[in-house]
Amino acid sequence: MVTQRDVAKLAGVSVRTVSNVVNDYTYVAEETRARVRQALDELGYRPNLLARGLARGRSGLIALVLPLDVPYFYELSEYVVVEAERRGYTILIDRTDGQATRERALVSRTDRSAIFDGIIFSPIGLGGPELRYRTADTPVVLLGEKPVGASLDRVQVDDVAAAEAATSHLIGLGRHRIAAVGQPVKARSQTAQHRTLGYQRALQAAGHEFDPDLVATVTDFHRADGALAMTRLLEARRPPDAVFCYNDLMALGALRTLLSKGYRVPEDVAVAGFDDIEDGRYSTPTLTTVAPDKQQIASQAMDLLIRRLDGDAGPPKTARAGWQLMPRESTSIRSNPGHSL
């Protein structure tokens, strides 16, 4: 194996200079840099990852394990990349898309987890006990709701309160038949349950009766699921006059169904989502939504992880990130205050 010492000898420079060039520090004179690069090329030098990792105990790499099929998460990933960069870490993203086999592969005791100093993880397919076992070696911070039974550091948003606020906003428009779209057929994370709970609390607080026919279940959280759920709701005996979707993606699918069938939004049916993805700021009408504070989520996740990397062995911590209701055209009353008046 070629070492930096070999390269230094060939280039006629110090080992430190070789190291500076290898690590891309910029203060090496251009002429020296060229000579070192030529020597690196000639000898076919390749840095020894584990040797360096063992020496420092760190790779500087953090895995961000996400269901990247939902735009909320790739928008969030940009904030995590920036917050990690600020703290000297590099993020590599593993897109699991909620598939348990992929989540299992990433956090298992194999090569893949061994290269990471830590993992930031939004699990969907994996349950609590398996998660805890599989992450025993590497510090993990969970994003989103706590999966049943897992006791790990996590960052979460108050889904119950946020869903209650979105539903109350729809009630405030004078709507009486408010549907909820996003309860999964097969329970996975607790997120959907919490949003249903917030929806129910808002109805109760306003003295509205809870109608189970207005809760549309979905198999996934994509546009197609929202579009299909909306189609089913419109075919019901008493269709809704407003709909709260558990993410913007489903809300955009519901919006498409409504507009393509000739309904006016918000005049006939008001629509609200959750996530504040960019798509909803450019749709027509623009989409009312709940905006989780993505920057805060990313920053808190990195802080929790670094606390563990610094040796904190205390009990798991939960950080709460903020959120904000963003009323937009899909619920704006304009000249027509809704047909319930």
Place this chain on the structure above:
Amino acid sequence: MVTQRDVAKLAGVSVRTVSNVVNDYTYVAEETRARVRQALDELGYRPNLLARGLARGRSGLIALVLPLDVPYFYELSEYVVVEAERRGYTILIDRTDGQATRERALVSRTDRSAIFDGIIFSPIGLGGPELRYRTADTPVVLLGEKPVGASLDRVQVDDVAAAEAATSHLIGLGRHRIAAVGQPVKARSQTAQHRTLGYQRALQAAGHEFDPDLVATVTDFHRADGALAMTRLLEARRPPDAVFCYNDLMALGALRTLLSKGYRVPEDVAVAGFDDIEDGRYSTPTLTTVAPDKQQIASQAMDLLIRRLDGDAGPPKTARAGWQLMPRESTSIRSNPGHSL
């Protein structure tokens, strides 16, 4: 350092059984698996990445380096993940978002590239010579246009022909003032240049005069850039009656500008994009676009990379992936064939 042999001794099983459990093979009896896991926990076993990597000469990891701020690329990434899985590789995504410093960090001769067997890369910020130098150690396959001067394996779509087809489609609606949105203020990859060339060829073939006022430059390729370009085009002395945007994201921004200002699409202005992202299948109107064959791009990229990993040292190869024009509502003439009649 704890070895699998230590674990085997403690658990009273063979080293092969320990290896099977560590690698998550499923055919180990549950009772044995539990015993091995307990021994792994007790001894704090952690697999030795580099030792295994050196023994096999492979980490099994491939970096996918992308501007993930453009949805086309995260849709493409799912195909790459699947095609890699099929061939026994794991993809880790590095989101560079076109920033040269991030692209440089990833493909430099440091830890970060040393852990990867290969790199699939869509460079935006990095020029050819720097790219070639920095990727000399690790096989690289480029996605998209060839950056000037880089001679590396790549997969590309015929941007000239595809842009020509999209523009010809708009001409076929009877439109005469067709704008092009997406020529960057500061040239980066050749993609935009090729799409402008295709646009010009279509105009020429139809005997339309080329009007430089109808080519709107952008600073980036996001929704906001398309919205701003459309606003400027509408303020011109002779506004367009159709617009071809170099990606769907900009087309969705242009669509928002048009609808919010009271223009009808496609009656007043027809809109076409490029990429076939899911957003454009759910917008109202749905978006006409060019659909590159993402599955084919992913499959060809993996095939090119594996050829290099298998030792092929021949000259760089270029694979061409297919594309298809997808006419949708944003250019469908319906009852009104356009005001040019």
